[in-house]
Amino acid sequence: MQAPKDAVHLLKNAGLRVTPQREAILQFLLDYNGHATVDDIYTSLQDRFPSMSVSTVYNTVKQLSQVGLVKEIGVGDGASRFDINVEPHHHLVCTRCGALFDFYLEEPLRVSVPREAEGFEVEDYHVEVRGICPRCKKQQVS
């Protein structure tokens, strides 16, 4: 029995209660092709859930993160983004427009813990590559 991909089953498998809001938020992230902010989610669901609170979105994405259904990525300033792609991967960030692109390392990183952090227990790592995205490069005044 493979883990099903629809929101309701994913929530149940994770031991979370199935509420209409949660289902909609998770489904939105499943459908969304990218890295959504809380506001992206909130705004997109306004029509269907006019009375849903931003708190609900925050609460939900936090729980989805805790059970590993999404991954929070915070790049510098601005709002956190939520990634339905929970495989280990990294990001290119456009310093002009904030656009985010996935990228995968060809080989895992060798982290050598320095002396002054002797005993540091590595959990995971994230590479943030900064630069100019193709779109912004085109618009460049040169």
Place this chain on the structure above:
Amino acid sequence: MQAPKDAVHLLKNAGLRVTPQREAILQFLLDYNGHATVDDIYTSLQDRFPSMSVSTVYNTVKQLSQVGLVKEIGVGDGASRFDINVEPHHHLVCTRCGALFDFYLEEPLRVSVPREAEGFEVEDYHVEVRGICPRCKKQQVS
């Protein structure tokens, strides 16, 4: 002629006006062994500059960043940290207490830009290694 290391000359070389506040902020960062927040700086200089505004600290670290005298590092939530070590290097972050440790990659990262970001111009990258620092590990309830 080597670039001098005292705050006044560094500011002049960078083409910034030398004000007492700027000198003190830069000197603080030069002396500080670590990754200071705006509040660290602000609080530490309260005695000498009782009327200095936090805005001044923000303005100053922003300018120091712009001329490359310090590097801003924003790890997830909380306040940005300012690093007087501007050589390319990366950080271990303790997910418990927020402590930051420098680390250097043994060899530069090979970034292969994915198809959907074709043409992305890489400027630099930063690796954030998350885990538990030795101090927090000791205090662990196990």
Place this chain on the structure above:
DNA sequence: ACCTAGATGAGAACGATTCTAAACTACAAC
């Protein structure tokens, strides 16, 4: 059908950062 742990919603509160506008000052030009 009922009960209750857990979820939701509205708004207040919060912490980090930016903005505003008036007073001040570094420093270049005379």
Place this chain on the structure above:
DNA sequence: GTTGTAGTTTAGAATCGTTCTCATCTAGGT
């Protein structure tokens, strides 16, 4: 040394993302 002015500082308000509070509501087990 005096002056002019562009850049700097300051206090406080404003903004933004996020968390908190607490009263109301509901999912899901019994």
